[in-house]
Amino acid sequence: MSVFTKVSEEQLATWLQRYSLGTLVELKGIAAGIENTNYFVTTSLGRYVLTLFERLNESELPFYLNLMSHLAKHGIPCPGPIADRDNGLLGHLNGKPATLVTCLPGKPVMAPAVHHCRIIGGALANMHVAGQSYESTFPNPRGPRWWRETAPQVLPFLDEPRRLLLNAEMADQANARARDLPRGPVHADLFRDNALWDGAPGTERLGGIIDFYFAGVDALLFDVAVAVNDWCIDTRDGALDEARCTALLAAYRGIRPFTAEERDAWPLMLRAAALRFWLSRLFDFYLPRAGELTHAHDPEHFRRILELRRAGVPALVG
């Protein structure tokens, strides 16, 4: 359940007067999501999603809201924050920073086929192209700096083999992280549950990409690696699925070709993308914040993926 902060219909009806969205018809909590409180809001004009931010603070939010607004304006199917009567994108509700965004059609597909991977690869590349004209330098909040802060905190909880693996991967990443990769805003969390699909199974279209609240500026290839590590694997063991992997990467490359530096960096980037989620899951598992235990994902999934990627991956085609 992801309604951490309750909002009553009366409170929302009053709050809605800040907008030009008509009057409240229905308010309904959304169960998905582990970071924020989300509601579906139906007004006499349309359907929206209300988000109350439980983790991010006021100074971080403009980067996210303006990025979503920028991408939506460039035709990327993603939630567009609704401007209020004073042209602002951010308000306050029940003591929390809050925003209303457009409601996208569809629902996640948890067992993606080749055509989903092709569509998501193309959409990700278009998002990266659109992001190039977004002017902001907010760094990826779960980038190498965060790894270096987090690894020492989780190491004491690990057994010998895992401690060795984490130390080895941290050392390899520190020694080898490529410097000349194309950079820009990345979603950094484009898992299957952050894409909505609309239409009949087999011919779905992408309703949109959601949940940009881990976004930041980083190597674009990191985003590709995060997506491949979730969309193109056998979920039992984390092994790459060749057909889906090829589809995602070919569609991406058709919009934004990979550079020579990116091809060189690919194997290490797949490991970096696994490391980032292994670390955050270890952290959430061993050092949970109050009331968050129920949401902790199994860290072992990304430990397995990391070990598999260390054992070798197919070369990235330009």
Add this chain to the structure above:
Amino acid sequence: MSVFTKVSEEQLATWLQRYSLGTLVELKGIAAGIENTNYFVTTSLGRYVLTLFERLNESELPFYLNLMSHLAKHGIPCPGPIADRDNGLLGHLNGKPATLVTCLPGKPVMAPAVHHCRIIGGALANMHVAGQSYESTFPNPRGPRWWRETAPQVLPFLDEPRRLLLNAEMADQANARARDLPRGPVHADLFRDNALWDGAPGTERLGGIIDFYFAGVDALLFDVAVAVNDWCIDTRDGALDEARCTALLAAYRGIRPFTAEERDAWPLMLRAAALRFWLSRLFDFYLPRAGELTHAHDPEHFRRILELRRAGVPALVG
């Protein structure tokens, strides 16, 4: 047929490289519309509408495109211009100014019921509220100044009763046009064919309001009068339908209450809204531009509406 300027798939595929919308899947001309060339454009990312401007010039277009962008950002269901890789909303294609906008769901309802009028009244009021924070002063291009330029050009073609009617109405409007009405960006052409409805008959939702290319800054009440004169009439004789009229105005007033000045101005504003379209239809009928004759609407429809409104209308409730 409203493809005045042909665009080939090859030309568009090249032009699309300016955007982050993926690759061209389908290009299809749109028959509706009498002012611009419109195409449905399907790309690997989504569905859009391409407009080539045949009448408006470069200096006028930013007002329209930025207005649509502003309203879309405020949650008004209207076409949102897509920004290109340089963040621009306007390009050139085949020698014409051109833009891509989001494609809205649904189609027009030509015989609106009470619930359509209620929804359109609320949407219009929300559009006016959202427009208040749009900073621009581009005047309504078909406002009183244009009437004064146009009336002398069509008068020579009219018979005695129509000449008398036109002269009388022009004089009444000149003497009485209210000065203290709330103003802002108005659509100024919100006819039934400029609203799209989505869903099953009887429970449609508003897909969106389209065709903002007669918009300008004017009395908000003028927009209400234009809408009432088209949505809330018996189309055979132009007489107001009480139930639909009441529904539209009550929904509007629920979002933005009418002022005392607006209530006073209402009878004359309904006549002004009829005069504007009688004049433009007379102009298009007697002084057609080359190749436009097939689109001329019958001027008599709005002559009848003007005469009926002069005979008296129900008072506007605050």
